[in-house]
Amino acid sequence: MKHFNPRKAAASILAAAVVALPAVTASASIVSTPAGAASTINNPIIWADVPDDDIIRVGDTYYMVSTTMFFSPVAPIMKSKDLANWEICNYVCDIYANGDVQNLKNGKHDYSHGQWATCLRYNEKKGKYYAFFGSYGSNKSYICSTDDIENGEWNRVELNGMYHDASILFDDDGRNYLVSGAGGTCSIKEFNSDMTGWKSGGLEKQLFKTNFNNLAGEGWHIQKINGYYYIFGIAWPSGHGRLEFVYRSKSLTGNWESKTILDSGLGSYGSGCAQGGIVDTPDGKWYGLLFQDHGSVGRIPVLVPVTWQNDWPMMGVNGKAPLTLDLGTNKGTDLAGDDSFDYKSNDLALEWQWNHNPDNSAWSVTEREGWLRLKNKNMASHLLNARNTLTMRTEGPACSSYIKLDAKNMKPGDYAGLSAFQLKYGCIGVRVDDNGGKKVYMSVNSGSDVATTSNKIVAEQNMNGDEIYLKVDFKYANVNSDGSASNNIDKANFYYSYDGQNWTKLGQELSMSYDLKLFTGYRSGIYSYPTKTTGGYADIDFFEYDRQTWNGCNGSKVLSGTPVIIEPDENGYYFHNTFESGTDSWTGRGSAKVAADKTEFYEGAGSLACTGREASWNGASRALSSAVFKAGQEFSFSTNVKYTEGPASQKFYLTLQYNDGTETKYDKIAILEDVPKGEWVQLANTNYKIPDGATDLQMYVETDSDEYSFFVDESIGAVAGTAIDGPKAESVILGDVNGDEVVDSFDILAARKGLIAERFDDSRAERAADVDKSGKVEINDIVQIQGFVLGRITEFGKEA
Numbered sequence: 001m002k003h004f005n006p007r008k009a010a011a012s013i014l015a016a017a018v019v020a021l022p023a024v025t026a027s028a029s030i031v032s033t034p035a036g037a038a039s040t041i042n043n044p045i046i047w048a049d050v051p052d053d054d055i056i057r058v059g060d061t062y063y064m065v066s067t068t069m070f071f072s073p074v075a076p077i078m079k080s081k082d083l084a085n086w087e088i089c090n091y092v093c094d095i096y097a098n099g100d101v102q103n104l105k106n107g108k109h110d111y112s113h114g115q116w117a118t119c120l121r122y123n124e125k126k127g128k129y130y131a132f133f134g135s136y137g138s139n140k141s142y143i144c145s146t147d148d149i150e151n152g153e154w155n156r157v158e159l160n161g162m163y164h165d166a167s168i169l170f171d172d173d174g175r176n177y178l179v180s181g182a183g184g185t186c187s188i189k190e191f192n193s194d195m196t197g198w199k200s201g202g203l204e205k206q207l208f209k210t211n212f213n214n215l216a217g218e219g220w221h222i223q224k225i226n227g228y229y230y231i232f233g234i235a236w237p238s239g240h241g242r243l244e245f246v247y248r249s250k251s252l253t254g255n256w257e258s259k260t261i262l263d264s265g266l267g268s269y270g271s272g273c274a275q276g277g278i279v280d281t282p283d284g285k286w287y288g289l290l291f292q293d294h295g296s297v298g299r300i301p302v303l304v305p306v307t308w309q310n311d312w313p314m315m316g317v318n319g320k321a322p323l324t325l326d327l328g329t330n331k332g333t334d335l336a337g338d339d340s341f342d343y344k345s346n347d348l349a350l351e352w353q354w355n356h357n358p359d360n361s362a363w364s365v366t367e368r369e370g371w372l373r374l375k376n377k378n379m380a381s382h383l384l385n386a387r388n389t390l391t392m393r394t395e396g397p398a399c400s401s402y403i404k405l406d407a408k409n410m411k412p413g414d415y416a417g418l419s420a421f422q423l424k425y426g427c428i429g430v431r432v433d434d435n436g437g438k439k440v441y442m443s444v445n446s447g448s449d450v451a452t453t454s455n456k457i458v459a460e461q462n463m464n465g466d467e468i469y470l471k472v473d474f475k476y477a478n479v480n481s482d483g484s485a486s487n488n489i490d491k492a493n494f495y496y497s498y499d500g501q502n503w504t505k506l507g508q509e510l511s512m513s514y515d516l517k518l519f520t521g522y523r524s525g526i527y528s529y530p531t532k533t534t535g536g537y538a539d540i541d542f543f544e545y546d547r548q549t550w551n552g553c554n555g556s557k558v559l560s561g562t563p564v565i566i567e568p569d570e571n572g573y574y575f576h577n578t579f580e581s582g583t584d585s586w587t588g589r590g591s592a593k594v595a596a597d598k599t600e601f602y603e604g605a606g607s608l609a610c611t612g613r614e615a616s617w618n619g620a621s622r623a624l625s626s627a628v629f630k631a632g633q634e635f636s637f638s639t640n641v642k643y644t645e646g647p648a649s650q651k652f653y654l655t656l657q658y659n660d661g662t663e664t665k666y667d668k669i670a671i672l673e674d675v676p677k678g679e680w681v682q683l684a685n686t687n688y689k690i691p692d693g694a695t696d697l698q699m700y701v702e703t704d705s706d707e708y709s710f711f712v713d714e715s716i717g718a719v720a721g722t723a724i725d726g727p728k729a730e731s732v733i734l735g736d737v738n739g740d741e742v743v744d745s746f747d748i749l750a751a752r753k754g755l756i757a758e759r760f761d762d763s764r765a766e767r768a769a770d771v772d773k774s775g776k777v778e779i780n781d782i783v784q785i786q787g788f789v790l791g792r793i794t795e796f797g798k799e800a
Contacts, residue, residue, distance in 0.1 A: 395550070640681065
């Protein structure tokens with residue numbers, strides 16, 4: 001696996017633009033670190049779903065493991081030098097088991113199960129790292145080990161039985177133990193010396209049972225510090241919030257005493273911070289790493305200082321989880337970001353995880369360079385039973401993700417798109433009708449659990465062309481001036497676009513909710529699945545991610561409520577579409593279809609083919625960004641066109657479709673009266689003024705009367721007055737068939753020769769001979785040329 005690549009330069013104007021997040025910027029106030037407080041960071045240190053944390057320090061590096069349940073790969077390892085800025089560096093395993101439950105097959109699933117509450121420990125004597133977790137999905141537990149935690153492979157041993165919320169202890173005398181349990185009961189069991197199973201005749205007993213009710217105690221973390229054994233746990237007593245407690249004893253088999261060490265929310269957010277262990281810094285400070293239930297975003301890590309009072313590790317500042325921490329940095333953690341899918345092998349960035357085990361034969365990032373391909377090999381009826389959904393965490397306080405989808409190779413019954421992924425999901429995507437027509441749709445889950453899940457389409461529109469941008473905005477909370485979070489907002493909204501700039505909202509606002517039936521926070525999920533027949537596939541060009549600033553992190557861009565000014569390049573171009581590897585945001589208009597083509601091109605090695613036209617207005621269309629192309633201002637536009645079938649010449653238009661506030665209108669940007677067949681010709685206007693008040697701008701290429709296919713290349717939008725090189729149509733004098741600039745009897749002979757042979761020397765001669773402009777040289781044209789030479793007529797027309 002590898003880290004994220006920069007976005008492809010071929011994304012052109014999209015790469016330069018920052019997309020405003022309507023759901024993010026409406027009421028959020030962004031907290032920034034005060035001037036001069038460069039070492040201050042805000043809690044939560046990670047505003048994303050990273051629950052059941054366990055932390056160790058080896059040398060000057062901290063390592064953390066967390067729960068990701070049914071996602072694959074399994075048990076992410078994160079590293080940090082400062083307890084604030086974390087990055088994923090490895091996973092304990094790609095998959096932990098390979099049954100129907102883990103593979104999402106035959107009606108079975110691992111939702112709310114999978115990898116639970118992994119313990120991470122380092123055995124200094126052996127120079128090995130160990131991770132232990134259990135799964136209710138397989139009813140097994142797993143001992144994993146490696147000598148290279150950041151880059152190494154992990155060995156894995158399976159144990160029968162699920163050991164709940166377990167924690168490893170490597171004791172000073174070389175003996176090894178596991179504590180685990182639920183319902184307030186904590187038990188211990190001894191490993192053998194090589195950590196491959198249980199020690200025959202080893203220690204095995206219940207250590208204690210708490211006196212709490214309701215959620216009486218679990219989430220165990222055992223550590224030995226200064227002669228005491230400490231076992232940390234979490235409880236949620238009736239009528240009370242979650243709290244952190246600890247038991248201690250001088251002997252594993254002796255008496256245990258307990259104390260509540262933290263009973264606190266975080267600022268104005270009341271949910272209790274609990275479940276975790278403690279770690280020391282190289283300079284002797286101590287911290288506890290806990291998590292807090294934080295609405296639909298999930299369970300988020302909270303760091304609290306630890307002070308020792310009579311050998312009790314008391315957490316917080318005056319008993320409270322602090323809103324800020326002095327860690328020597330103000331840089332926090334991003335666990336999501338852009339991906340351009342530019343990979344040399346089928347390895348993905350570590351930030352990605354699949355929903356359940358993937359079918360590795362059904363996805364690729366190499367078959368189409370720079371694209372993620374999701375192949376529809378496994379039948380499904382909705383998002384939650386679709387294999388190979390690729391997911392990434394979302395982050396608070398608010399964030400947005402979007403993709404570019406090529407749906408050209410989807411088949412009837414296929415669904416593909418981008419989701420807000422949880423039980424109560426929302427999808428913005430494309431589906432294909434039985435007749436092959438494509439719909440852009442927004443859907444939700446109308447069921448109450450996994451078994452009753454049903455994909456309810458809330459709204460849909462006919463799709464233009466094959467390529468589309470799909471976006472989800474997530475809004476979780478506002479941030480107060482003191483850094484504390486509001487109560488849950490938990491809303492998601494769904495959008496589509498044909499240019500990646502101008503977004504149309506579709507369907508309803510989703511009220512997100514954290515549901516234990518999945519037991520994970522909301523994620524961005526890229527999906528594609530068949531409902532009727534396999535064999536189709538969806539291609540995704542990139543994943544783009546933005547985040548409202550938190551602890552100096554903002555995903556891929558700094559978000560703000562003000563539009564970003566998009567500057568032209570050194571040539572004065574705002575966009576330059578060359579169609580070398582795709583349709584560059586162009587779509588078909590009406591019945592027309594567009595696709596990248598390698599058989600015809602003016603420059604480079606590709607053009608845009610426009611086929612399937614059933615009327616002259618069916619053509620190739622491109623949306624113009626309102627952030628650049630403003631009403632009432634002048635711009636330079638150019639595109640090259642060519643056709644290879646039909647009449648000797650035809651008339652082409654470069655047209656602007658727009659809305660004037662009351663109705664849709666049309667204006668000609670450029671007109672070419674006489675485009676010759678088989679030649680590239682430029683449609684251009686260096687000083688075209690966009691009509692006052694115009695919105696929803698669509699530029700398209702069309703013809704005057706014919707319905708033949710054509711090609712487009714080198715399409716440019718630029719600063720007004722920018723001269724753009726392009727092929728010019730050779731001028732034609734009607735009747736001058738031999739090209740000597742005089743219409744005489746020799747032209748009669750040349751026209752007669754061409755008519756008899758049904759072939760002219762070149763397209764210019766053929767167009768000159770077609771004096772009645774019928775699109776075909778016939779006897780009537782020769783009669784007219786003869787009449788002109790003899791002085792019987794003074795101009796050419798339809799009739800002889």
